[in-house]
Amino acid sequence: MKKLHIFTSAACNYIPKVRMLFRSLREHHPEAVLHLALADERTSLLNLEKEPFDEVMTVADLEIPEWRPWAFCHSIVELATAIKPFCLKKLLEREDCGQVLYLDPDMVVFSRLDDIVTSLQEANLVLTPHQTEPEATLSAIMDNEICSLKHGVYNLGFVGVANTPEGYRFAAWWASRVYHFCRSEIHNGLFTDQRWIDLVPAFFDGVAISRSPRHNVATWNLTTRTLSRSENGQYLVDGEPLGFYHFTGFDSGAHRIMANRNAAGNDAVENLVNWYDDSIFDLARDPLSQVPWAYGAYSDGSAITRVHRFIYRERVDLQRAYPDPFVVSAHDGFLGWASRQGPKEYPALFDNKTSDTTMMEMSRNLTPGFRLHLEIEQGSSGGVKSLLRQSLRNPALGVVLAKRAIGILRREGYGGIKRRLEQSKLI
Numbered sequence: 001m002k003k004l005h006i007f008t009s010a011a012c013n014y015i016p017k018v019r020m021l022f023r024s025l026r027e028h029h030p031e032a033v034l035h036l037a038l039a040d041e042r043t044s045l046l047n048l049e050k051e052p053f054d055e056v057m058t059v060a061d062l063e064i065p066e067w068r069p070w071a072f073c074h075s076i077v078e079l080a081t082a083i084k085p086f087c088l089k090k091l092l093e094r095e096d097c098g099q100v101l102y103l104d105p106d107m108v109v110f111s112r113l114d115d116i117v118t119s120l121q122e123a124n125l126v127l128t129p130h131q132t133e134p135e136a137t138l139s140a141i142m143d144n145e146i147c148s149l150k151h152g153v154y155n156l157g158f159v160g161v162a163n164t165p166e167g168y169r170f171a172a173w174w175a176s177r178v179y180h181f182c183r184s185e186i187h188n189g190l191f192t193d194q195r196w197i198d199l200v201p202a203f204f205d206g207v208a209i210s211r212s213p214r215h216n217v218a219t220w221n222l223t224t225r226t227l228s229r230s231e232n233g234q235y236l237v238d239g240e241p242l243g244f245y246h247f248t249g250f251d252s253g254a255h256r257i258m259a260n261r262n263a264a265g266n267d268a269v270e271n272l273v274n275w276y277d278d279s280i281f282d283l284a285r286d287p288l289s290q291v292p293w294a295y296g297a298y299s300d301g302s303a304i305t306r307v308h309r310f311i312y313r314e315r316v317d318l319q320r321a322y323p324d325p326f327v328v329s330a331h332d333g334f335l336g337w338a339s340r341q342g343p344k345e346y347p348a349l350f351d352n353k354t355s356d357t358t359m360m361e362m363s364r365n366l367t368p369g370f371r372l373h374l375e376i377e378q379g380s381s382g383g384v385k386s387l388l389r390q391s392l393r394n395p396a397l398g399v400v401l402a403k404r405a406i407g408i409l410r411r412e413g414y415g416g417i418k419r420r421l422e423q424s425k426l427i
Contacts, residue, residue: 002098002163004117005091007035009080010105012043012291016283017105022052024109032101037062037087039080041294045287062086064179065373071295072304072325073313073370074182079295081156081192082182085175088161092171097163104157106248108276110234111241116160116210124167124206126160127197128216129153133224140262144220150186152194157246158216159197162206170204180368188366213238218246219258227268235272247276298335300328307349308338310359319372 006025010018015036022034034053042058059067059079064086071079084102091100099120101113119126130148135141161167178193189195201207213225214237228236235242249255256273263269283289297303304326312318312325312334325334343350348358368374 003096004029004032004099004101005035005094005097006032006101006103007037007087007091008103008105008107009037009039009084009087011040011076011080011293012038012046013289013293014080014105015046015288016286017280019052020279020283021103021105021107021109025103026052028109028112033096035087035091037080037083039076039083040291043288043291045291057087057090059083062090066323066370068324068326069312069319069322069372070179070370073309074295075306075309076293076296078182078184078192081194082178084156084193085171085178088159088171089168089175092161092163092168099163100161102156102159102161103244104246104248106250107157107244107246109244111214111243113215113243115212116215116243119208119210120160120162122206123208124162124164125170125200125204126208126210127154127200128158128210130155130216130218130220131224132211132213132221135223137223140223143258143262144223147220151191152198154194154197154200155216155218155246156194156197157218157248158244164206166205170200173203180370183363183369185363187360187364212240212243214240214243216244216246217242218248219255219262222259222263222266222269227263227266227272229268229271235268245272247273250276250280295326298328298333299326300335302328302335307346307355307359308334308342310363311338311342311346311349313369314362314367316371319370323372 006029008018008021018036022036025032025034033055035055035057036053038056038058040058041060042056046056048054048056059071062083064070064083074082088100088102091097099117101116103109116126130151130153131144135145161171174193174196177196181190181196182192183190184192201209213221217225217227217237225237227242228239230236235245237243247255249258256277259269259273295304312322318325318334318337322334322337327333328335346358348354349362351358
């Protein structure tokens, strides 16, 4: 008999909250096989025999090409989201797998999800939109609908996938996209793994959109859904049992602020938020919550900065020169290059006053990011020659290219232009 597999993704420091999700799944779906995709390395503090999940898969277990230098390019949040489709692929390859559900680690399940599981008997995928009803006020339109337009129509805190050829094709497609583009760059149309899913109903067959108000309840849809409690204390949404609630943005305080804004005066919402707050207060004292992220530092303990990750992600020549950028040795390494040469080539990036704006401007020149495994695949000298020929025929294009070249010259000097020509990407 095919089984239901459910997984989440997090680093070690988030495992205490992961337990809340998996304990709720154990209660409501004891038949499911539960997995943690660990965006980290294993720690001795993690004893699987005492955990409410069945298996841990680290980044190293997911068969991701050149996974160590690839991981270096990501922040902790980016990596936790980037490994999701790779874990999905691994689960779909198992003979006992019937369906796979992904839920974010800051979710809690409050009743069985049989309606979703049943829909996957006919559909290949199930998605949940951020909003399922139009907003009624301008402030809510700006807070919620426009936010969805920027970050993605569907919330990727949840996705359900059937073990079908089309389901696997989706997982492979999603993995190929986030491998290069799992970034939070709204100006480039990217929000980690989420914006890609807007394309799914156009690209894949059998995509079910769950508009049930009881699933993926969160602050962004409390304006159009009514959360209440029955006499026996069960949470209800528009009269239906609450399926799962998304406590996103809780640590920063944003969740409570938006809950008060979108559901002011709702005692059930206030009780639910207070309950989660009390629960995670105790979890925060768990030693696991203090475990440093394995990919947050070089091998000598030096912190990896956002600027270092960005430069390495954008420079395929550095990826080739330093295939394991974490390593610091007597024979030098990427940290040595970044410390000595980085400030010379990118003075504005290493200046705290200009770093953020410079990174924003440089990232507008969208690249495939980490591409060590692609060898010389990206572009060719023929592409450069073609652009030059088009510029001669179309002076307007030449002006655009010249402006971009001047921008690169100002930010990165002649070396920046030379690198782009060598990498056959021009500007």
